[in-house]
Amino acid sequence: MSRTGTGESRKVRTALVTGGGIAGPVAAMALRRAGIEATVHEAYDSTADGIGGGMTIAPNGQQALDAIGAGDLVRAIGTPVVAMGLRSWTGKDLARFAPPARLPPQQFVRRADLYRAIHDEAARRSVPIHHGKRLTGTTDTGSGVTAHFADGTEASADILIGADGIRSTVRSLIDPSAPEPHYAGLISFGAQLPPSGLKSTDGVMYLCFGKRAFFGYQVFDDSSAMWFANLPHRAPMTLAEVRATGAPDWLRTLRAAFADDRTPALEMIDRTDAGQLLVAGPMENMPRVPTWTRGRMTLIGDAAHAASSSSGQGASIAAESAVELARCLRDLPYDQAFAAYERLRRPRVERIIKLGARTNSDKTAGPVGRVLRDLVMPVAMKLIDPERTAWQFDHRVDWDAKAVPQVSQVPSAPLA
Numbered sequence: 001m002s003r004t005g006t007g008e009s010r011k012v013r014t015a016l017v018t019g020g021g022i023a024g025p026v027a028a029m030a031l032r033r034a035g036i037e038a039t040v041h042e043a044y045d046s047t048a049d050g051i052g053g054g055m056t057i058a059p060n061g062q063q064a065l066d067a068i069g070a071g072d073l074v075r076a077i078g079t080p081v082v083a084m085g086l087r088s089w090t091g092k093d094l095a096r097f098a099p100p101a102r103l104p105p106q107q108f109v110r111r112a113d114l115y116r117a118i119h120d121e122a123a124r125r126s127v128p129i130h131h132g133k134r135l136t137g138t139t140d141t142g143s144g145v146t147a148h149f150a151d152g153t154e155a156s157a158d159i160l161i162g163a164d165g166i167r168s169t170v171r172s173l174i175d176p177s178a179p180e181p182h183y184a185g186l187i188s189f190g191a192q193l194p195p196s197g198l199k200s201t202d203g204v205m206y207l208c209f210g211k212r213a214f215f216g217y218q219v220f221d222d223s224s225a226m227w228f229a230n231l232p233h234r235a236p237m238t239l240a241e242v243r244a245t246g247a248p249d250w251l252r253t254l255r256a257a258f259a260d261d262r263t264p265a266l267e268m269i270d271r272t273d274a275g276q277l278l279v280a281g282p283m284e285n286m287p288r289v290p291t292w293t294r295g296r297m298t299l300i301g302d303a304a305h306a307a308s309s310s311s312g313q314g315a316s317i318a319a320e321s322a323v324e325l326a327r328c329l330r331d332l333p334y335d336q337a338f339a340a341y342e343r344l345r346r347p348r349v350e351r352i353i354k355l356g357a358r359t360n361s362d363k364t365a366g367p368v369g370r371v372l373r374d375l376v377m378p379v380a381m382k383l384i385d386p387e388r389t390a391w392q393f394d395h396r397v398d399w400d401a402k403a404v405p406q407v408s409q410v411p412s413a414p415l416a
Contacts, residue, residue: 010333010334010335010336011333011334012036012158012159012329012333012334012337013036013037013158014036014037014038014144014157014158014159015028015031015036015037015038015039015157015158015159015160015161015329016038016039016041016145016147016155016156016157016159016160016161017031017038017039017040017041017160017161017163018040018041018042018043018133018135018147018160018161018162018163018164018169018170019040019041019042019043019162019163019164019165019168019301019303020040020041020042020044020047020048020119020129020131021042021048021115021163021165021301022111022114022115022118022301022315022318022319023163023300023301023302023315023318023319023321023322024040024042024161024163024164024301025040025118025119025121025122025127025129026065026068026070026118026318026319026322026323027161027163027300027322027325027326028040028122028127028129029068029070029121029122029125029127030067030068030322030323030325030326030327031326031329032125032126032127033068033069033326034326034327034329034330035330036326036329036330037157038127039127039128039129039130039155039157040122040127040128040129040130041130041133041135041147041149041155042129042130042131042132042133043132043133043134043135043164044131044132045131045132046131047115047119047131048112048115049112049115049116050112051111051112051115052110052111052112052115052278053110053111053190053192053226053228053278053280054108054109054110054111054190054192054226054228055108055109055111055114055309055312055314055315056081056106056107056108056109056205056312057074057078057106057107057109057114057315057316058099058106058312058313058316058392058393059099059103059104059105059106059393059394060313060316060317060320060392060393060394060395060396061074061313061315061316061317061319061320062074062075062104062107062316063395063396063397064316064319064320064322064323064324064397065319065323067323067397067399068323068326068399070118070121073114073117073118073121074107074109074114074117075107076117077109077110077113077114077117078107078108078109079107079108079109079218079220080105080106080107080108080203081105081106081107081108081203081204081205081218082098082105082202082203082204083096083097083098083203083204083205084096084097084098084204084205084206084207084312085201085204085205085206085207086206086207086208086209087206087207087208087209087263088208088209089208089209089210089211089260089261089262089263090262091261091262091263094209096204097389099390099392099393099394100390100393100394102394103390103393103394105203106312108205108218108226110192114315132151133149133150133151133153133155134149134150134151134169135147135148135149135150135164135169135170135173136148136149136150136169137173138160138170138173138297140295140296141156144156144157144158144159144296145157145158145159145160145295145296145297147160158296158334159296159297159298159329159334160296160297160298161297161298161299161300161325162174162297162298162299162300162303162304163299163300163301163303163318163322164303165301165302165303166181166284166286166302166303166306167180167181168299168302168303170297170299170303171289171299171303171304173294173297174291174292174293174294174297174298174299175290175291175294178289178290178291179286179287179288179289179290181284181285181286181287181306182284182285182286182287183236183237183282183283183284183285184282184283184284184285184308185232185233185234185283186214186230186231186232186233186282186283187230187231187233187237187242187280187281187282187283188228188229188230188231188280188281188282188283188309189228189229189231189250189254189277189278189279189280190226190227190228190229190277190278190280191226191227191228191268191272191276191277191278192224192225192226192276193224193225193226193227193268193271193272193276194224195222195223195224196223196224196225196271197223198219198223198225198264198267198268199219199223200219200220200221200223201217201218201219204218205217205218206218206263208261208263208265210257210258210261210263210265211258211260211261212232212257212258212260213229213230213231213232213254213257213258214229214230214231215227215228215229215258215261215263215265216228216229217264217265217268225268227265227268227269227272228280229254229257229258229265229269230283231253231254231257233282236282237281237282238281238282239281239282242279242281242282243279243281246274247274247275247277247279248274250277250279251269251272251274251277254269255269255270283308283309284306284308285306285308285357286302286305286306286353288350288353289303289304289305292304292338292342292346293338293339293342296334298325298338298341298342300318300321300322300325301318301321301322302314302318304321304345304349305317305321305345305346305349305350305353306353307349307352307353307356308353308356308357309356311352311353311355311356313352313356313392317348317349317352320345320348320395320397321341321345321349323397323399324341324344324345324397325337325341327397327399327401327403328340328341328344328403329341330403331402331403331404332403332404332405336405336406337403339405339406340403340404340405340406343406348395352392355392
């Protein structure tokens with residue numbers, strides 16, 4: 001007797017994960033912890049060692065990794081960020097905020113260090129990561145899904161998970177009419193500086209709303225530092241176009257943008273040579289993705305919910321989603337698991353994305369908007385109860401809790 005369509009036949013035992021950045025290997029480790037054999041397929045031929053700038057991993061992201069025994073990876077390579085300080089271009093302190101004291105501090109990590117730590121841990125846990133596997137299409141076989149790669153090879157499993165970033169191929173296969181990312185009107189740059197005699201910021205990362213551009217920085221206890229800048233640029237540019245301009249020209253542009261600011265921006269940019277400048281490229285906003293799942297395929301991370309870097313939550317909510325999806329697949333047939341996962345994740349991630357988009361609009365404020373922001377923000381922040389913003393950071397994925405299927409809404413019987 002055929003078991004097609006039964007809960008047993010829909011129980012997941014194997015999974016393909018496309019995307020070998022951060023979310024993909026985390027998802028594969030979580031799936032393995034859930035008893036599901038998972039392999040990662042990465043489009044690029046080589047690893048991404050040494051690539052990228054820095055990011056913060058919020059307490060919620062650390063907890064998600066703790067749920068699969070990987071949180072110590074972040075704490076081993078990270079530097080605590082005890083608070084975020086907001087400043088105006090005049091050097092005036094506008095506000096300071098931090099996760100509630102009951103939670104661990106955010107951790108600043110270099111993306112290259114996090115990438116290497118996660119890949120090493122995935123290898124230790126026997127998670128295969130195959131490079132040079134650019135996805136071109138999929139076939140639903142009825143009992144599973146087969147991925148087709150540009151090199152002519154194939155791979156099959158019970159399900160396929162798209163962790164392939166903001167320009168996800170899997171997203172377009174799930175929904176050919178899926179939205180594309182939109183240019184946010186900002187170009188991003190950054191650098192890491194060696195010990196230079198700069199005074200430590202004592203664990204505070206400062207975010208400065210400059211007169212012409214946005215600047216963030218932190219100086220560590222050994223006087224090494226990191227900075228990043230978001231430069232308004234009306235005309236959209238591709239990453240290739242931004243990089244074609246060249247680091248020396250961009251450094252001159254950045255010096256001009258921060259020339260009037262009474263913040264450390266100009267000093268830190270002057271300490272940066274062209275070889276140290278990271279040209280991260282255009283910042284993008286991802287519209288709401290209406291369809292995360294089709295058949296045996298679903299999305300996680302930036303493929304489903306790309307948060308602006310302004311949110312400080314991109315990597316953290318990607319880790320949450322990876323672990324939550326694995327928990328659901330552990331306990332439910334794949335179709336019920338996908339529905340439960342989306343029900344649990346969509347409201348939270350879309351709320352965080354809205355916050356990041358609001359911050360981006362503050363960064364591109366005009367002269368009038370700048371004045372109003374600098375006047376209103378200190379007052380507004382004093383009126384905000386810190387516990388009202390704690391929801392971002394005080395979020396736990398309860399790995400030990402059994403996932404439950406979505407309950408259909410049944411119309412109530414009419415009253416007699």
